[in-house]
Amino acid sequence: MKNVDYIIVGDGYAGLFFAHQLIKNNKSFVIFSEGKKSASQVSAGIINPVVLKKFTTFWKAQEQIDFLKISLKEIENYTGKNYLIEAPIHRIFHDENEQRLWLKKSENDELINFLDKNFDHLNVLKNDFQTGKVNQSARLNVNGFFSGLFDFLENRGDLIKEKFYYSELDTENSTYKDFTFKNILFCEGMAVKENPFFSDIPVIPNKGHHIKVKLSKQIPQNITIKKKHFLFPVNDELYFYGGTYDREQLHHNIDDSAVEQLKKGLEEFYPYDFEIDHVNFGFRPTVKDRRPIIGRHSKHQNLYVFNGLGARGILNGCYFSKNLYDFIEENIPLPKEISIERFK
Template sequence: MKADFLLIGQGLAGTILSYRLFRAGYTVHLIDDAHPSASSRVAAGLYNPVTGRKMIKTWMADILFAEIEPFYQEMEGFLNQKLLHPQGIFRPFISFEEQNEWLAKSADDQFEGFIKEVFTGPQFPGVNDGMGGLLLKKAGYVDIPVLLQAYRTWAKSQGLMTEAVFSRNQLKRGKDGDWEYQDLTAGGLIFTNGIRAKDQGFFDWLPFAPVKGEILTLRQDFYSSKIINRGVFRIDLGNGLGKVGATYDNRNIDLEPTAAARQEILDKLRQLIPEKVLEILHHQVGVRPATPDRRPILGKHPSEENVYLFGGLGAKGVSLAPYFSRKMVDFLHSGEEPQKEVNINRFFKYI
């Protein structure tokens, strides 16, 4: 088999970049072992233009959010699957000062297009929103597990997927400089496997800052057409089910669900939505491939020819992947360097 690019990892990064390359006319092949640490497989898939404790507009929001919904709609058509769930995100106020602050910000040009409405009184039955809240638009979630499985099924049907653990020992250079791996020859090698890219020797110097996250799927007598978000988010899955999370732990990077994280999520949910939790169906764990500056990593290995990395998407992968996968394809096609904030060369000092 021959391919222009061999991609290692079929999480969100590998799925979207390989799709972009395929649509651009390149031949691709993926190797993936569905490792349980892949955060993509448990991620809620939120895209939210105003985030953080200080509720600031997310980095590059005006550019990134123009691509999110059109891109995932395109993938829905390609895979014939429902993936995109545009929903408002509602954040209740906890003080009159916060309410007044957002009434003022709603007239600020920088938030134009992202604020749907500012409420000064309760709006959503069952939510602790006595002081009203902020309703954001251009927000929602992407069903990442469905996306990954549908794309995997398609890739396998086309002979573009190898389900196996990638082994560096089986990788070698061909006579013409291409990469040879088992029965595959590829012009370029792209690591799209998150923090596991450090395990294969090429990128062991990258300073990933992984974050463990835990998330619950539970049952309540509660329904909302909006994502409710304060301390934790709650995505309504229908039939009384909700996905609630997430925790952030940058010290204990393992795959073990913890009672402490479970209780933290439930306590914060109780403050947000007092309705009793009837049942916890799933308690899942993933490790986000974050970076010290919370920016993705794009580019070429500093010394190895035809070795690249696309990753570090962290907790905002759904928002970052559509735009920066396009920029990665531009780089691979024409050599157009990614912008400095995401360029891999910002970490060359660690070599």
């Protein structure tokens, strides 16, 4: 039997950012990765402190941005790679009313560090009312982040590339197959609904589509463009455009209506020909109050859950992994806003 401090089940942002906390603190662990691409792995990787529909911010936005930048520097120290892409979001305004609202909101204490007061006009694109830049926004190199961390964990012998079977978990003796563990953490996204220990947590699937497109006329490379959805370059040929939000069409197939929505959204501000190279989708685990669900099982005291990251998976996964680590290792209570106890 191999003895570890932690077993992590799930390989999205929650699992990998918690693994980072364990690496920092010299804890032994293994992470079970089934090999299916999670919602995290097909996400846009947007790092954004502003809700761009209403020009508002959210709980602990500045703290989350600051903590993420520190954490990515720490990850760079052991992977040797920087996964932060300094490409600020430029929000295309629909009309003069949005310009005025942006300027008004930019005076708020919560938003003064995020909403740039100087507007820009972008070449090639239709932006008659200019764009507003979101300061401190950026992107994560999603493919690089996951492949880099998976390679690092595999080289250490911490990555187990197989499905986790709940039936082989012995909770009384804290064993799973050939492992004994102190704690086990489930970070499974929507797969939690198959988990007999945490299937009752109130996560709601939100299906998101995105398209990869070839543009006939190139656009600025060092920014992320937002109108209805986000547009940014993936490589020299392809651009990412997405993603949609759908709580109704939850089958595991591409929705033609979502693809059409994306085509029309892109055509609104890109007046040239483009070709859809491929379509992808994932299921975000969301919660009604838009806060993660984190905590300990009511009966099995060394079983934990980290879920419900929603559309802000990078920021939520990074920041709240520290809260969870401190809760388990230092017995520091979780903030009530994220605790599983708020649903009991």
